[in-house]
Amino acid sequence: MDKRAAFRSWWLPSLFALPQIILILLFFYWPAVAVLRWAFTLEPPFGGAAEFVGLANFQEVFADPLYWNSVGVSLAFALCGTLATIFIGLVLALAVDRQLPGSAPFRFLYILPYAIAGPAAGMAFRFILSPERGLMASVNAAFPDFWNPAKYGSHALILVIVVFAWKWAGYTFIFLLAGLQSVPRSLIEAAAMDGCGPIRRAVDIQIPLLAPTLFFLLVIMMTEGFVGADTYGIVARTTDGGPNHGTDVMVYRIVEEAFRGLNYSGASAQSLVLIGLIMIFTFIQFRFIERQVHYK
């Protein structure tokens, strides 16, 4: 889409764009190139110029079972987190969209968790879903060791997924509600004339028409789950990647490897794999985004 560009000048727009271009070059392109460089080189432990090692960094990364563990954890985290947020958002959006009296405040309240930073939420949930206090203590009192994220990796993974879902459900809710409200009223009325009840209408008419929004959210949330700013924060402040690497998601591992293990090359190789993954997601998103537009 192009406008009939009104002004003719080459230096004026360059001047306007310059600050952002400089920032992007400095803090985006330069580092992006550095990731590439580091991924294929290795800095000798006692200083000296980095030497080119080809795919050795990747081989080392792929040979590490802990790396594959982090891939599995990330996949589980992103997939479960995404499905949970979309499911909660969808059910709530369907309910609020019926516009029954008194539903307006709910609409306002559901978005609030989105304002909370992942790490802050994570810390609060450490208390809320702690095995010794908060809400789960009573359950544990009845069934000892029923819930202990500090001890079991799987419990810890569920905990971080809960934090993720809590924070993002309001976000999907907003998009799905907007999607539902753009479904033409006449269509729902036609279904009602055909004898569909509210639940039937939701399943047969509204959800199929929401398909583009759902797809869009699926891609966005998966990306968020893999590399989102909050994913790192949630894991770091809730479980610290543990116990026993049970919540060691890919971003967490990259940062740990780089800043605690000082293994820049290994971290860069892992970054590169992740970048490839995001590019695939982005590509999928833009391939299908046109379909999304038709419904707007």
Place this chain on the structure above:
Amino acid sequence: MIQRTPFANALTYGVMIFGFLLLIGPFIVIVSGASQTFQQVNAIPFSFVPQDRLFENMGAAWSRANLGTAMLNSFIMASLVTVGKVSLSALTAFAIVFFRTPLKGFFFWMVFITLMLPLEVRVVPTYAVAADLFQPIRLLISAVTGFEVSVDWNLLNSYTGLTLPLIATATGTFLYRQFYLTLPDELAEAARMDGSGAIRFFIDMLLPLSRTNMLALTTIMFVYGWNQYLWPLLMVTDPQYKTTMMSLVALLPSDNGTPDWNVTLAGSLIIMLPPLVVVAVLQRWFVRGLVATEK
């Protein structure tokens, strides 16, 4: 709504209340926990009834984690990120949309690609750049002239370092571009016929017209800036520049000390409050901005 059936209505209310418990419940737990004594907060079962010690606990948390400095720093950082993003986005989008220049496509793609790589995956080299900002320039100079120059400037422990790398992304630019594209072509042409140049058009027309847009972006960017975790963690070693997210650790009860979670919860409540207030008060613009930035 057409065809109200009692069963479906009851189910709808049930779902909405369940959603309320699910999404707002944690806030209730935090607030009640933060207002209890340390015995009450550790009681089994947990009592949802708020007590009267909220401000006391908040005070304790405030001094324990030195929240005064942290809140101020977070506020400065979030404000700088917001102002920087909003102004740069407005300018860059203006350059991309309203000019006929061969550089237009170049600018667009250059900015567009940044959408693909969030800070988290290139955090290591970005950190390296921030720690030694002039490295690219030095390399350029030595490559071109053969001279080694030794200027350096590191951004560690500074507001510049906290904010600049976060401003260097494209979300806001696209929000503005989207908005500019909805303006009719004739608006700029009419302004030109009236004798207005590009800069005048930007100030007289685009700035006032994009007020809602600006508000939407402001809410989003404030929340984004306030909630940054990983980047300040790397950039700041000097306690003077600590942000609230970094104070979270200090709020945790120590492993062998008293489990005074009431203070921890009170502290996290303080930290959560500013973005929560922004979103609650400016919700209309916030929602509009959210929906617009992603499309």
Place this chain on the structure above:
Amino acid sequence: MADIAIRAVRKSYGKNPTLHGIDLSFASGEFVVILGPSGCGKSTLLRMIAGLEEITSGEIAINGKVVNRLEPRERGCAMVFQNYALYPHMTVAGNIGYALKVAGVPKTERLRRIEETAKIVGLSDYLDRKPAALSGGQRQRVAMARAIIREPNVFLFDEPLSNLDAKLRVTMRAEIRKLHQRLQATSIFVTHDQVEAMTLADKLVVMNKGVVEQVGQPLDIYHRPASIFVASFIGSPAMNLFDATVDVENAYLAFGGTKMSINNGHAVRLGSRQITVGIRPEQCVVAPDGVSIKVDFIEELGSGRIIHSELNGYPFAASVDEHLRVRPGDRVTLKLPLAHMHLFDKETGRRIEIDLEPRGTGSFSSQPALQAV
């Protein structure tokens, strides 16, 4: 007041040429209407005069000064846009006075001129309103006022009436004409509506596919269209057109299954080329002899009616008197007067300047020149 000269002006977007060499000149104070179907390049031409489009080649001069490289503000033109392009965040007064503000006119002087201009277009009571609170006609007036206040040498109108409803369009048409009489500035008005064009123009320019088909006074163009395109584009209902051949030896014109005797000299001049013959529906006369057609359907206009039929496979329309008693399926005999026949070269599409019979009242009384075959 300014005269405008357009010399060999071309415009291409990339490799697609949209204007193929336009030569026009407009006298000072003239009201020029550029008429053409959408996509003919008329708006592009207007925008090139305004300075909103670059000129690929050729030159445009205002008052003898070539303006190709001048910014719009330096050309002394004011423009009224099709969708008005009012500044939505400014009041009516702000909109009208914006050009003066940019030019740095002092505030008191500015306010005085805003009020003066608002009075001319009848907006004095609306100066504090925002455009969103105005009706379509009022917005149109603001757009006009915004142009008037600059006291421009040239007024440019880009289909300014097309967003108004039919009734308002007629009113505004009259107002624009009145305004022109008062201000006497050179005006160029682009439209695709032939009624607007005929009623407003001192000089009419008909364009098609990036070339000028004809320039002249509206009635001249109506009576002597220079090409098949102009003939079919101007006039409602459109002119009836038939392919025709000339028999030079026997001196007759054959078309639509009929033969019409013509003057020997004319026949020789026409030669044996392919010809298109045209006659306007309003020139067909119901008569005892002539071509016989079967009525397909009838369009009632109130003041008259149009019968639609076919003549040897060509669609054929004729305006008839409202009192003529005719129904679909009836046969009607029509006389096609030679004096009102237009001849065109089928290949080039241009008019052939031959009057088969002199026009005027006398031509109707001449011998019937038409024989049904």
